[in-house]
Amino acid sequence: MTLVVNPGESISMPMLYIITPTYKRQEQIPDLTRLAQTLMHVPSIMWLVIEDAEMLNPQVAALLRRTGIKYLHMLAPMPKDQKMRKVKARGVSNRNKGLQWIRENFVDQNGVIYFADDDNTYDLRLFDEIRSVKRVGMWPVGLLTSYGMSSPVVKNGRVTGFYDGWVANRKFPVDMAGFGVSVSMIIKNPKGNMPYVPGYEEDGFLRNLNVKITEIEPKAENCTKIYVWHTQTKKNKAPAKVNATIHGQDNIWTLYQQII
Amino acid sequence: MTLVVNPGESISMPMLYIITPTYKRQEQIPDLTRLAQTLMHVPSIMWLVIEDAEMLNPQVAALLRRTGIKYLHMLAPMPKDQKMRKVKARGVSNRNKGLQWIRENFVDQNGVIYFADDDNTYDLRLFDEIRSVKRVGMWPVGLLTSYGMSSPVVKNGRVTGFYDGWVANRKFPVDMAGFGVSVSMIIKNPKGNMPYVPGYEEDGFLRNLNVKITEIEPKAENCTKIYVWHTQTKKNKAPAKVNATIHGQDNIWTLYQQII
Numbered sequence: 001m002t003l004v005v006n007p008g009e010s011i012s013m014p015m016l017y018i019i020t021p022t023y024k025r026q027e028q029i030p031d032l033t034r035l036a037q038t039l040m041h042v043p044s045i046m047w048l049v050i051e052d053a054e055m056l057n058p059q060v061a062a063l064l065r066r067t068g069i070k071y072l073h074m075l076a077p078m079p080k081d082q083k084m085r086k087v088k089a090r091g092v093s094n095r096n097k098g099l100q101w102i103r104e105n106f107v108d109q110n111g112v113i114y115f116a117d118d119d120n121t122y123d124l125r126l127f128d129e130i131r132s133v134k135r136v137g138m139w140p141v142g143l144l145t146s147y148g149m150s151s152p153v154v155k156n157g158r159v160t161g162f163y164d165g166w167v168a169n170r171k172f173p174v175d176m177a178g179f180g181v182s183v184s185m186i187i188k189n190p191k192g193n194m195p196y197v198p199g200y201e202e203d204g205f206l207r208n209l210n211v212k213i214t215e216i217e218p219k220a221e222n223c224t225k226i227y228v229w230h231t232q233t234k235k236n237k238a239p240a241k242v243n244a245t246i247h248g249q250d251n252i253w254t255l256y257q258q259i260i
Numbered sequence: 261m262t263l264v265v266n267p268g269e270s271i272s273m274p275m276l277y278i279i280t281p282t283y284k285r286q287e288q289i290p291d292l293t294r295l296a297q298t299l300m301h302v303p304s305i306m307w308l309v310i311e312d313a314e315m316l317n318p319q320v321a322a323l324l325r326r327t328g329i330k331y332l333h334m335l336a337p338m339p340k341d342q343k344m345r346k347v348k349a350r351g352v353s354n355r356n357k358g359l360q361w362i363r364e365n366f367v368d369q370n371g372v373i374y375f376a377d378d379d380n381t382y383d384l385r386l387f388d389e390i391r392s393v394k395r396v397g398m399w400p401v402g403l404l405t406s407y408g409m410s411s412p413v414v415k416n417g418r419v420t421g422f423y424d425g426w427v428a429n430r431k432f433p434v435d436m437a438g439f440g441v442s443v444s445m446i447i448k449n450p451k452g453n454m455p456y457v458p459g460y461e462e463d464g465f466l467r468n469l470n471v472k473i474t475e476i477e478p479k480a481e482n483c484t485k486i487y488v489w490h491t492q493t494k495k496n497k498a499p500a501k502v503n504a505t506i507h508g509q510d511n512i513w514t515l516y517q518q519i520i
Contacts, residue, residue, distance in 0.1 A: 029489075147499055148498070148516075231493050233491050233493065236408065250413055255483070255484060
């Protein structure tokens with residue numbers, strides 16, 4: 001690990017590898033702006049922003065450059081056979097690309113990996129919890145399904161089950177935002193990738209990593225605090241075309257080019 | 261103005277008075293968390309968080325204390341006659357309460373007032389634009405109506421009209437997030453409040469302040485940049501009741517108490 005010591009940053013702080021899958025849409029820049037402005041508070045991170053696209057979005061590139069965060073901006077388009085499916089496993093190609101990069105380039109074996117979608121909400125306290133993960137840590141996620149949350153059930157400091165309203169038949173019924181795994185786990189399990197199975201991405205990934213329920217570390221005060229929420233940004237329709245006769249020579253035309 | 265000089269903060273920096281109306285709902289804490297983590301980057305601000313409620317939400321109070329931001333946490337419940345209406349002018353009582361507080365307690369006559377709803381997205385560059393306002397500044401807002409944005413039309417550095425897809429018959433067809441006004445304007449126009457007229461809150465306020473279109477200062481590089489978006493957080497249904505027989509003694513019960 002490169003020891004860059006900023007104020008308030010300990011030299012022994014494990015690196016957080018934050019993997020964010022993203023794709024082009026009207027809400028992409030605002031969503032990434034909010035996430036970036038949260039991550040700008042967090043020391044010792046490496047942000048892997050991975051687009052499901054054929055070309056890097058230059059607006060995303062400009063945003064990343066402005067943040068001052070250590071980042072990687074990469075592409076991982078969804079494979080063609082997956083694109084043809086009715087129900088798609090979104091973000092899988094992106095996350096597996098991030099895992100591959102970490103396996104090949106990790107610098108801190110004490111580091112921790114976290115999948116941070118661009119529209120969730122992250123309380124800054126979450127990142128301290130992630131950083132303390134030794135193998136696999138889990139914590140509650142708010143605003144999920146009809147249950148209003150998803151969380152491990154914790155009794156006497158141990159995970160004894162899960163409270164989660166999503167699809168059945170999972171060994172690990174958890175949300176993508178509800179766990180972190182150590183870099184060493186990723187290295188030791190080179191086949192520990194995410195499957196293209198909608199609804200079972202988290203479960204399949206944790207199974208492929210050979211995680212045992214008994215080894216799960218309950219975080220966020222024994223899973224009694226919510227530090228991350230599955231907020232969703234309302235989708236907007238494509239904007240109406242600007243009338244070039246009226247606005248072809250003014251600022252409205254310039255703005256329009258940025259939002260289409 | 262009290263001169264508290266932090267690193268990177270100039271002693272001559274005008275104070276920003278950020279007025280945020282809010283109300284209790286499942287998404288309130290995540291929305292305010294994201295906004296707080298953005299405002300924590302901004303020097304020389306006073307954050308007026310004003311709840312449409314009968315009692316201050318202790319979760320909001322705890323959040324505000326953690327931020328380190330200079331803030332005020334106040335109540336301004338919607339008047340009963342307004343509550344009975346089918347279409348309500350939300351946030352008006354809150355914003356007028358904020359204006360009243362500023363009129364009575366302002367410390368920086370060079371300060372600027374901005375209405376920042378809790379679910380919008382604010383690029384940090386916006387705050388520099390707001391701070392430079394002398395009387396009334398305006399800028400584009402993204403993700404609004406079928407037009408995909410709302411902005412003053414700017415020609416040769418002057419505002420000549422508006423591009424906005426919301427209700428008609430307004431002198432100032434702008435969004436709440438699209439303008440800032442100086443403290444001195446607020447002081448000079450003691451009756452410059454916001455009317456309880458749904459759809460016409462911004463227009464009525466700017467008319468009550470006796471703003472002239474010729475005096476509008478176009479910001480954000482002559483209104484060619486989008487630094488704020490009208491993002492909306494998807495509403496979630498009330499969470500299913502937790503079974504007390506199963507979870508009455510574990511962490512799920514503790515979590516449930518926090519989300520209802």
